[in-house]
Structure formats: C-alpha cells, structure tokens
Amino acid sequence: MRTEMRLTGSGGQGLILAGIIFAEAALLDGNNSLQSQSYGPEARGGASKAEVIISKEEIDFPKVQIPNVLLSLTQVACDKYSAEIADDGIMIIDETVTVEDVKESVTLYRVPILKTASEVIGKSIVANIIAIGFITEMTGLVSKKNVETAVFSRIPKGTEDLNKRALEQGYQLAAALK
C-alpha cells in the first residue's frame, strides 16, 4: 500500500511544513514516508506544491506519479494540478476555488479552509494546519495522535493553543462532511 499526496497552493501558505508534518506523523505511525518539493520553472509561476508519499514498504520510486489525495488552496494551483489525480482519489479544494471536469469517480470536497483560518481562528497563517486536520480526519492516512505530536514538534513555541484549535477546526470540517 502506497499513498501519494500532493499539497498545492501559493508560496507562504505553509504547504512544505504541512508535508513535513504528514511525513513525520506517518513515521510515528510506523510507516515509511518521503516528503519533497521541487523548484523549477513551475515554481516561478505562482503555484507551489509539496508532496508526500506514505507506504508500509520501502519507498523505491521517490516521485509522486498520480496523487491519491490532492489539496488545492488557490485557483492557480487547482487549475495547474487538478487534472492529475487517481481515479478513486480525494480532491480537497478551498471554497474560494472552482473546478470543472472532475472525473465522477473522484471524491471532491470544497471546504472553507482559508475562511476558517482568518475568521474562526483569526490567523490566516494556520490554514495549513486546518488542512492537515481535515485530511487526517477524512482519510485516516495518519493517526490523530501522531499528527498532533508532529504538529507540536514543528510549530513555534507559544503557538500550541492556536494550532491545536486549527487542527480541531479541520477535524470538525471533515467530520461534518462524512
């Protein structure tokens, strides 16, 4: 079993950190994982992506080929990456984003991630943590216990409460859609 995740949005949304947190949580769960981000002509275009591979087995081929889970927090990123997703994949887009021509077999969730960050938590910077909570609750790819450990090991001291609330908002957004 190998799961590929692609987290897309704009630079500054903390998606690399989100990828690192997923990869660390997967390790704590007893899986292997690989987190990467590539920088090239595409990174100059305004869409940023971070990728995570989680597997019970050793990860031989270290590149995401066709993601099982795709997150897009911006329209630019969604337009660029929405075509590449597994037939039974899960696509999560922010509610400010629209997408057409999604395969029927793909499960699409349109979620107020950015709005929840800015209006409920009051800090737009935690959108990545809300997204982590949403994906964790919705997919079960990593355990809540270990995702929390991974979040707390990576955030600045003094922001624990803020990030805990963000994570729980993400869980709730997902639980409401299940």
Next chain:
Amino acid sequence: MRTEMRLTGSGGQGLILAGIIFAEAALLDGNNSLQSQSYGPEARGGASKAEVIISKEEIDFPKVQIPNVLLSLTQVACDKYSAEIADDGIMIIDETVTVEDVKESVTLYRVPILKTASEVIGKSIVANIIAIGFITEMTGLVSKKNVETAVFSRIPKGTEDLNKRALEQGYQLAAALK
C-alpha cells in the same frame, strides 16, 4: 550539470530547513532544484538527513544517488553516511566528529560549526545557518545574494541579525580554509 547534496546530523539541527533554503536559493539563481527527506527505519536510528539536488536541466531522477557534497554534524550521522560520496566530493564534518577511510580524492573539511554556533553566536540553533554559509562560500553552488534572500524568507521575524551573523561566520570559516 547536476549536483547532489546530503545534509546529515540529528533531528532538531534544522537540516530540513537548510535543504529548503539551498533549494530556494538555487531556484532564485535560475536553476532547478529538488529538496527531499525520507523517513523510515533509518530515521528511527538517530541520524537525520535532508537532500538537495541542483541542476541546470530538469531533474528526471529525483533521488540522491551519490552526493557531491556531504555534511555531517554528528558522529552517528557521519558513521552512517560517510561511505557514500562522489570520488571528487566535498565532505564537511563538524570538528567534534572523526572519520577514517576517506578516499584520497575526497576533499575533507573538519570545521567548528557547532562550537561557533554556541560560543561565537551564542545560539546552538543557528548551526544549520553557519553550515549553509560554509557550503555556499566553499562550493559556490548557490550565490550569496540568493542564499541570503532564501534564509531571510524562512526564519522567524526578529532573528534576522542573528542569522546574518551566523551566515557570515560560515562564510569566514570557509574563506579561511580556501
């Protein structure tokens, strides 16, 4: 031209961040780059590694095969990774680390990175930034201008002076050995 870099040490030394900074600086220099870290049985053993590939061309094979530049900040990491280095590679180890059986064709630098962080700068947490400065000055793989931009885009606000000093200490340590 493709250069592979492997940054090794213990968790908490900020080597993933160092990898991200190198990859971003390489992008700003007009190159392609890929930064990755894998988590698996090896990550449980106390040695952490982050990898960066920098290339003028598109990066087809996204895995470091045999690094051209190897950094080891701890003995455990050095023992684990020192055997894998290109024949004309550059190996940089902290002065607290010892290594035997290095190929004669490899250039070895033993540098007081950790001590400079704790005693000169007064913050052991900036060892990664000192290492970035050292590697930048010694190899010219990324430009100083863009490595500084990348550092400043990734560090917490209010720590600019500290990190600028750390970077400059790294430059100086390398300049003294050239």
